[in-house]
Amino acid sequence: MNPGFGHFQPQGKLYRWLVLLLAIVVGIPLFACLDAVTIRKWDEGRLVANALEMYANRNFWVTYCFGVPDMWNTKPPLLIWIQVLSLQTFGLTEWALRLPSAVASMLTCILIFRFVERQGKSFLWAALTVLILVTTRGYAGMHVARTADYDALLVLWTTIAGISLWKYCEHNSARNLYITFISMGLAVLTKSAAGLMFGPCMLLYIVFRKQLPALLKSKHFYIGIILFLLIAVPFYLIREHYNPGYIKAVNENEWGGRYLVANEDNGQPWYYYLKHVVERMFVPWFVFVPIGLWFTRKMPATAESRVLQYSALMGLGFFIVASVAKTKLFWYIAPAYPFLAVLCAYGILKLIQALYHPVIKPVFRKAGFVLVALLFLITYVTILVDNGWRKEDATFLNIYNTSNYVRDRFLQQDTLKQIVLHDEKCYPQMILYMRMAERKGYKVWDSRDKKIAPGDYVLTEDPEMEKELHQQYALQKIKEELGARVWLCTAVLKPAE
Structure with a gap:
């Protein structure tokens, strides 16, 4: 066994060149051919209509569609504001409307890479994590990373909130607690109640770390709640002032409706997300989720083990919370993918390390490396083809x-x-x-x-x-x-x- 392999950490010029290469490899699936397919029906089309009308009428508090206040899509307009800024800067194109999602996705990759590299002390673990993320159809495909939908920006805020909460629990840092609440406020301002779906997982981790009593006694916790409310609540009151009846529509459609009732014939069985990740959205990486969990069984209590345990809790916990909801759509599970990618990458890393066992012959070791490389190459090419193949759009x-x-x-x-x-x-x-x-x-x-x-x-x-x-x-x-x-x-x- 080569115990130092997983903790390979390049230095100096080699590190900078490897990071640059990784950024290019990650950036291509996110940014290339953003305008290859036309604007999607339903959600993306509705958001684009909202952005175009706001761009034209300059009403930044009430979103419009077909010239009237939009009471079907009742989510807050943080993404719409950013899209209007992009339209103002880059012009009237699909590229400009989708660019905010691609940028948010790239920032998510950077954040998760830095988190894993610094806390897990492994460049390879971090690199594998982001490579898995950008070759995941459920994340880098339609409706999340590359389309003008809410979900890429939502994933960015929930990932920041999740990482910041871990750092708070690890270092008792008030700064990170504030960042957690601010990010959750921005998540609500992006996609309403969906921004709070990690709440049960976060609370469970705090209880697991036996930090709940100290948290409840801390003044920073209550200051954080105030920060959250100052970010998340004012928009709803302002919109209600200009568009009476808005809060009632939000309550029916967002804060209770979608979770408790199957909206718009989108009711699905409890195994809906499991079926999707196995059949298409997380292929082939779902195989490595149980492998990553297996290797956590007897890990010593280190920052590395806590990163892994926390990622498992956040990824699988969110999966369960989303599966309980009555309304299910395949992109609703997107916030779980960054954390599941951490778990999968660790499983792959440990399998690679196992190739260094003395009983493994060099020829089998080389074959193992080739298989892993081919796996990433095939999934990478597949996602590029999916994202840039224009004929798919016609059918x-x-x-x-x-x-x-x-x-x-x-x-x-x-x-x-x-x-x-x-x-x-x-x-x-x-x-x-x-x-x-x-x-x-x-x-x-x-x-x-x-x-x-x-x-x-x-x-x-x-x-x-x-x-x-x-x-x-x-x-x-x-x-x-x-x-x-x-x-x-x-x-x-x-x-x-």
Whole structure:
């Protein structure tokens, strides 16, 4: 056995070069091809609509969608504010809207790397942790690290809060306790009640460390609560002032609704997250979770062992808390991935160390290293392909055809200048492309706002809606590309009611 292998710590220029190389390897899956796919339906489309309307109307307290206060998406607007700043800086693009999520994800990787390296005293453990994180589909794929959704920013705040609480318990540091409460306040300001879902895990760790009585006697605990409230609460009161009824909607949709009731037909069985991580979202890394736990059995009481135990508690504890909730969606488990990555990386590191056992022949040792390298290479290439393969976008659920066509065909030609979009499913993710068209001197109308008339070009993607369209209008198919169809209206057969 080579006992020093796991604690390999490069120095000087070698350390700086290795960190730079690691930053590049980690950054590519997060930042490359951010605009490869069009804006996603549902959550990302709604957030983009909120950001675009705030960018236009400069109302920073009330989010709007379709010109009215948004009472469906009732979450606080910290991410929306950052997206508006990005739009102001970089212009009206998917890249600008998704950049805040990619930056938040990169910061999460930096934080978890520094935490593991400093507390676990192992460069390799830290490097493996972030490599696992950026090759995890549930984190580096759709809806978290690379899309204009809440979850990447939420993961950043919950990771900061989790790390700071560990440091408080380890060093009795008031500063870290304050950071914990501030981060939790920012998490609530990002995604409402979801920012507090690590609470049971944190409380359990404090009890496990026998620090609860001292915490409750500390003035810093109550100052921290005040800091949390000063960050999390004022927005709700201000929004209620400008948008009466907002707090009632939040209470129904966020603070009790989603956890206690299955919202929007998203009720799932208790094993929903387990099924997702095993089948797709945490493949192949979930295999190393029990391995990492196995190696913690007889570890001495050191900072390294406490990092591992805390990561296991936070990752698996959050998994349980999320599984109890009635409303389940695969991205809700994202905050657990940084801590699960710590556990998995330790399991892999210990397996690599085991290759140095005297009974292991050199040829098997080399084969083991090759297998581990291939595992990371395959998962890394897979995540790059998933994030940059544009053809997937044209077929995924068959609901992005019109947005693909408008962005990649309509806005790239010089003949057809106006088109009527007839497909209610495409909202609100089409709003960005409508704004892009306006800036270019083109016009994409919504058939709910403009009645179709002879001479209009109509864009569709849904065969069922096309049947209704043919009952009202005489249509001539002009072209079919990327799954979308363009029709020329030649006559009105039946006036719309």
